[in-house]
Amino acid sequence: MKKYRFLSLLLLIPALLSLLVTPTAALDDIDLYCTHAVLLDANYGEILYSKKGDEKAYPASITKVMTALLVMEAIEEGRLSPDTVVTVSAESVANIPIDYIIGNFKQGEEVSIEELLYCMMLESDCDASNILGEAVDGSVDSFVEHMNRKAGELGCENTHFTNTYGLHEEDHYTTAQDIALWMQAALKYDLFRTVIQADRHTVPATNLSGERFFYNKNGLISNMYYSGYYYDKCIGGKTGTTDAAGRCLVAAAEDGETLFISVILGSGPMEVPGETELKQGQFRESKRLLQWGFDNFERVTITRGSDPVDKVKVTMSRQADEVNVKPSGSITRTLPKDMDLKQIETEITLFSKEVEAPVVEGQVLGTMKLSYRGELYGMLDLVAVTSVERSELLYKKAQFFEFLHTAGLQIALVTVMVLAALVILRLLVFRRRRRYRSSGPRRRGGSRMRR
Numbered sequence: 001m002k003k004y005r006f007l008s009l010l011l012l013i014p015a016l017l018s019l020l021v022t023p024t025a026a027l028d029d030i031d032l033y034c035t036h037a038v039l040l041d042a043n044y045g046e047i048l049y050s051k052k053g054d055e056k057a058y059p060a061s062i063t064k065v066m067t068a069l070l071v072m073e074a075i076e077e078g079r080l081s082p083d084t085v086v087t088v089s090a091e092s093v094a095n096i097p098i099d100y101i102i103g104n105f106k107q108g109e110e111v112s113i114e115e116l117l118y119c120m121m122l123e124s125d126c127d128a129s130n131i132l133g134e135a136v137d138g139s140v141d142s143f144v145e146h147m148n149r150k151a152g153e154l155g156c157e158n159t160h161f162t163n164t165y166g167l168h169e170e171d172h173y174t175t176a177q178d179i180a181l182w183m184q185a186a187l188k189y190d191l192f193r194t195v196i197q198a199d200r201h202t203v204p205a206t207n208l209s210g211e212r213f214f215y216n217k218n219g220l221i222s223n224m225y226y227s228g229y230y231y232d233k234c235i236g237g238k239t240g241t242t243d244a245a246g247r248c249l250v251a252a253a254e255d256g257e258t259l260f261i262s263v264i265l266g267s268g269p270m271e272v273p274g275e276t277e278l279k280q281g282q283f284r285e286s287k288r289l290l291q292w293g294f295d296n297f298e299r300v301t302i303t304r305g306s307d308p309v310d311k312v313k314v315t316m317s318r319q320a321d322e323v324n325v326k327p328s329g330s331i332t333r334t335l336p337k338d339m340d341l342k343q344i345e346t347e348i349t350l351f352s353k354e355v356e357a358p359v360v361e362g363q364v365l366g367t368m369k370l371s372y373r374g375e376l377y378g379m380l381d382l383v384a385v386t387s388v389e390r391s392e393l394l395y396k397k398a399q400f401f402e403f404l405h406t407a408g409l410q411i412a413l414v415t416v417m418v419l420a421a422l423v424i425l426r427l428l429v430f431r432r433r434r435r436y437r438s439s440g441p442r443r444r445g446g447s448r449m450r451r
Helices: 014-019 060-076 113-122 126-137 140-153 176-186 190-196 281-296 392-404 407-438
Strands: 036-041 046-051 085-087 110-112 200-203 212-215 234-242 246-255 258-267 297-302 310-315 322-328 331-336 345-350 354-356 364-372 375-384
Touching: 036 176, 036 281, 046 176, 046 281, 046 331, 060 113, 060 126, 060 140, 060 176, 060 190, 060 234, 060 246, 085 126, 110 113, 113 126, 113 190, 113 200, 113 212, 126 140, 176 246, 176 258, 190 234, 234 281, 246 281, 258 281, 281 297, 310 345, 310 364, 322 364, 331 375
Parallel strands: 310 354
Antiparallel strands: 036 046, 036 258, 085 110, 200 212, 234 246, 246 258, 297 331, 310 322, 322 375, 345 364, 364 375
16 A cells, blocks of 8 residues: 655654654743644644643544544555455444434444444544454454554553543543544545545445444534535545533644644633634634644754864864864754754853864764754754864874783783893892802811821
8 A cells, every 4th residue: 555655654763752842932822712722733743832742641432543544554565455345243333322323333234344434534424433443353352452552653642542432431532633643644645534534424235234324523524514624625524522521523634745734622602702603612722733733834944054063173184173063964843933953052061172083074073953942843963064174193103002011911021020130139149159159158177297
């Protein structure tokens, strides 16, 4: 299945998690009627707005985005196809609260994976979620375990699932930021995009049912359930509502090459000045947040020119005793349009105060951090402006003195000196003994006189 290249998984690199911070430029904030919210630049994994985005919340039926994601992966891996027909089991449709059943699938009914996806994503059919889970992993319990593993792979540290469709349970929770990550991953797939942007769908008759008609509950896509919220840039999303979660929506919108994902949790009916009717906060606030993003942010390339910013001392050269360094490359971020790039602060770090020749032009000798009001935007390499050749005479001289100062040589010299001292001492002792023997007392002798 074709993937959108610009959405290739940035998600497995929790190292990119350093980019998931909210720009703090001089931008007018937006006051949203909800408990939690996030706006994500989905092409680059950068969060542009967050309201308690990393705090615990309940996802309700937005859970089905994760269910759909695992189905997409199973299709990509060849374990399923959109045309795969599955037979509904008794277990898959058992114990689902009556208010959560829309499609009313029956045990023994035969239906395709693609049709189940439309049922689940457009009108939030919960039995379809269980049926799809069984098709992927054999049982609902195994599928829920799979959901939790996938959340971990995506870097969702504050997400835990207990069911496939969003039934409220205390241990079934997430964050707005994590939801944005599921949505980002799912948007790689053409089939997912096709399903979520449909305003309606007809499921053909099956062996146990006539045609079924489903309409998209997302007011940004369809006016069937809620009118007055349609947004032409929206390419789809998923609604969710429970008493504990409030009214929720994850939505995606495109404008040219820009793709934003908004998450609104804990909203509800709201009064709007000048309006006589209450507004659905999940739709109104999602649309406002997406429009705010397009109006106020743009992709910006940050550079620091090519002028030298510091210098490093150079040894082992007669050509030069220092080399200038300059910033190299650029950093691209999604930033507020009114941000003054001149206010970005720089911090220079040199790997060393001096470097030994030879130095090659472009050699990395340090880094430059770029930050704004304490937020790190990225780092540029600091590279040598020119090359500096090594003096072979100075190099060999240094090698010689280094050799003289090596521990092994010093030990050898000390050993030789000790041995020499012992030899000299031995010679001195030997000579002294010989001198003593040659100059010792003589025996008195002579013949006795005869009488």
